[in-house]
Amino acid sequence: MSLLKGGKVVADTFVDASAAEAIPEAGAVIVSLEQWQKHRDALLARGTPIGLRLHSDQSPELIADDVPKLALIALEFPKFRDGRAYSYARLLRERYGFKGELRAVGDVLLEQLFFMLRVGFDALDVQQSPDPVAAFQTAISDFSVWYQPTADGRPTAMQLRHHR
């Protein structure tokens, strides 16, 4: 697995404790929705960046009010064919104003990167790729025309046609 951000492989500064028994005492940490709901005040009090990992059946609507307090939200793709997180990503970016790191985790494959970037993901926990940077470059250079206005702000064909 490699964490891709801005087209580069970067070190993960967060510890993912979402499936762990105990949450580490210090440092940037990613927790599950259950952990967040249970330990919300304590987590906020520790003063470290907090990330939240949501399963594909957990809509971000559940934490809409907490969005400004989170440094990272990780959305799971349990299978690459499960496309719920594409909607969740747009809601987080376009409706709930999430400005932090939006990370795709789980069955994250290069062939879907293009869609993920368009809906607002900026960090990709990519599975099994020999050269993720090269693959990332291919994925983002496949297309130069877009038809849908989404969170990434790329101008659509319709907007360019009418110079809006």
Add this chain to the structure above:
Amino acid sequence: MYRYDEFDAKFVAERAAQFRRQVKRRLAGELTEDQFRPLRLMNGLYLQLHAYMLRVNVPYGTLSSKQMRTFAHVARTYDKGFGHFTTRQNIQYNWIKLEEAPDAVKDLASSEITSIQSSGNCVRNITSDQYAGCAKDELADPRIYCELLRQYSFLHPEFSYLPRKFKIAVTGSPNDRAAVAVHDIGLRMHKNEQGEIGFEVLVGGGLGRTPYIGQTIRKWLHPSHLLTYVEAILRVYNMLGRRDNIHKARIKIIVNQMGIDKYRELVDKEFELTKNGQLKVPDEEIARIKAYFAPPKYETLKDIGPELDARRKTDRAFDRWMRGNVVEHKVPGYAIVTVSLKAPGRVPGDITADKMDAVADLADRYSFGEIRVSHRQNLVLTDVKQGDLEQLWRELFALELATPNLGLLSDIICCPGLDYCALANARAIPIAQDISRAFSDIDELQRIGNFTINISGCMNACGHHHVGHIGILGVDKRGEEFFQLTLGGSSDQNASLGDRLGPGLPQAEVPGAIRKIVDTYLEHSEPGERFIDTYRRVGIEPFKASVYGAETAH
């Protein structure tokens, strides 16, 4: 018709190049078949029983003569010299090699044709009325909105991995020829109380193993909100549709489980938050697309009914064709002609490359170079001068494309079935051939009148059997093929699902059973009454008794 501008052309070329790279990665073993499958499906490439099948879009059933010639070229170069038009107004090639698929896709792209999203769990080809823009009963041209939806849906980053496939159809006429009620979203153009044209929106229709007629989710929608409203429907579906069971994943299941009122509430909530956002369609975009669908340069002509009547009196074959395959045009002096792909004993929807070229030539000479595909698997020349009808008929007749059976019993819808399809339980094509041979007397067919027979080789219902006046479903019973009949289905503005007639019949008994159903209809019908109306009036019992005998009828 719509022509690509610089953006569309670039997009489609980029997609063709991407597909070539994906195939290369698959052939090199860099992608597993499981990873490659959704990618090839979203480019219309299926793995069937004997070979790959490539399904190519005909957006809302409209294509140019140039595009038809490209279809012929692809049929000759990459297939066995023929193609099959489908109930989704697409064309399928049955014998494609994976290695050559990128070349076929590239050749199609050069004529502004794509196979993008002709399969996969995404928004499929947008379908419409084959007479759009020309029909006398039309309120407004649906193609403008189909094109808007086509562009909106292509590689939608949010909706490329929906729970299941998603089909949208649009009709601009109150007489629904696009079967909108059996689509995931059906759009019916109509006027509101203020006289403005907008859309009635239906949701949750569909066939397959759990058929439903679509329900009205919104009575009237302003055209500028078309995309925002469709997006709201799609978003709710994408988040809540079932992902655990492929057979329960279509939108119809969730709509019917939670009820239309609850679904509407969720969609309206979403729509209220987004309706005036970036996706709202500006008037200038509607105007831009509308300009492409400006009517062709019609001559100022008068209807020549009496003259044609005189010709029809002297030539019975011409008269049968005029009665069968020619319908009124909204412009005086013109007519709409259906080119039948249903000659007796032929495979419904199949056409050879040579005939594709011939139809393209006829379109250039007689119909402004444009051809339509109907969801009933025929071709249409929409803008023929009435004065040219007889000559056109002679040429179609010579090509065996003039069988005058539009809307009659041998105008059968038929899926590819077990002759090609990996999902099928039974062969559908031989049943269609048997029936069309048994009912090949056109005078008899015209006496019997309007009748639709729809045949599917399995419960996935690609042949729309639930909505045929007679539906025929192929089933497998311990290794043997049987055919289950349903009666009373319809896909028009009064859509209904057929009722099961009784136990499945072996292939050899099907034409005889159809004969008994027809005889029972003729016995019970009132003068001028169509089969479907007689059936709705008298019910299933007399038909049951005639096919299965009195004892098993109850």
